[in-house]
Amino acid sequence: MLDAALQPVPRKSRSILPGFGLTMGYSLAYMSLLVLLPLAALALTAAKLSLPEFWDVLTHPRTLAAYRLSIGGALIAALLNTIFGVIIAWVLTRYTFPGRRIVDALVDIPFALPTAVAGIALTAVYAPTGWLGKPLASLGIQAAYNSTGIIIAMMLVSLPFVVRTLQPVLEEFDPELEEAADTLGAGRISIFFRVVLPALTPAILTGFALAFAKSIGEYGSIIFISSNMPGKTEIAPLLIMKRLEAFNYPAAAAIAVGLLAVSFILLLIINLLQAWTRRSASL
């Protein structure tokens, strides 16, 4: 998905590059071992349920509440990260300032941070007794142990996906296009919205999709900053853990399959949207 966004669509149907069979074989084998086989095992486990049982698990009020929270939270986190990720990527590629490389390196920290560490650190800051949580609480804003805290954790772990997707595209973006628009009399705001933004849209959508996918599956950091209340602040991955804890493997797998299906549909829509924007941009 990432590569597709960054490279021009090949016009040719047959490649002149040798080694297609070999590399394709390795790719398929690798993908099967890492992705497809575990997914198949998941589907098989869920298939131990009959269809009505499967449906009952998915439509249980608690499952629905967990889906709403996980999907809704991930959408909000991805949206906010997309807005601020664009700004961060813009700052990092367009300006030189002291410490730029340090800021650039900081963006990757959430990739490397063990999620439990991220959760404990976030809670230390945002809990009502924390450095930021305390002043916020005096303003009547609670930033931990509720859905706000969950979204903050999702934003932390998924930020690098947006920034790192946008950066190369912004670096490649030809400043002459902006200069041309400028000489043709376009204002600065209209240059950004009518020249720069359309060129960035496919990458923005990719970044959004990656951030959404990462947020929806996040578990380790969220359980520390969430109050984990059933039906309220219980994310879908935690509900899956609870079903596992009760040795209810089929129900756990069913909830996971449902979550994957929704995520897959949303990612598919984003991909289609991306193809559409790329087509309309090249017209």
Add this chain to the structure above:
Amino acid sequence: MLQPSRHLALLLLTLLAVVISACAPDRPTTKKATLLNVSYDPTRALYRELHAAFADHWRATHNQSLEINQSHGGSGKQARSVIDGLEADIVSLALAPDINVLHTKANLLPADWQSRLPHNSAPYTSTIVLVVRDGNPKSIHDWDDLTRPDIKVITPDPKTSGGARWNYLAAWGYALRAFDNNADRARTFLAALYANVPILDTGARSAANTFVRRGMGDVLIAWENEAHVILEEFGSTKFEIITPSLSILAEPPVAVVDTVVDRRGTRDIAEAFLHYLYTPAAQEIIAKHHFRPRDSDIAAHHAADFPSIPLLTIEDFGDWDRVHKEHFADDALFDQIMTARR
């Protein structure tokens, strides 16, 4: 390059060595033995010391060096790891059902595992106490104080934390006693208590973290040994332990995993280790780590550390199967209470 004759000599020497070693099976073995003890979170320091003490004991009595490795995590998760193939010679978990599943789900040990060692295979016990902030500002003295509307209670989710099931059962047992076994009123009591829980952490350690470091809540429901660890770590000037009028005897059991020790040939050492846990030397270490010893002499010696309070046992509630069905199964009492909160 070796000459053919030297090849032959080497081969003969090797054969000779093999024959000699095969002819002397009762020679004291000096090969280092290893065991893996898969345990739950709060026993890390306890077992580090017990393993070292037993390794010394084993070296002295059997002239064999021994290394016991330990793995810690949530009790239920550890049980699943063993079922999924973690080669545990020994399991020492928070509650019997977590070892029982090794029999029911994977047949790794026999059904009667719990009667193979004294005291329900639990060489040490603990109980559930209340930890409050210094000076007990909300004057919390017993379980019924936890249902007051001005109290915030920190306790982990019994669905994800095996240890927290003891917390829940202690409160349930208190309520049954207080209301003459009226289950409806006990249920209302428990609902009021859990309505005061603002955060359901997934494990005992993260609940302690929420209470101690994040400053959330007025009271933490904790295992007695964990409560002492909190006081040791943060100083008794910040927290106090409140012993309720009634609590529960938490029995964390131990067992040898038969299929693993038979395959690895470690049954003798593993069984010897579990028996060693009942000896005065081990019981003294157990008391030092704030678990209640089974040995009455050692217990008497440490009587000041372990206040004597009436303790319910799991038998007072039937057995674990029944307790699980009534309280912790999906949509059972705990889920009903939490859903009704909305």
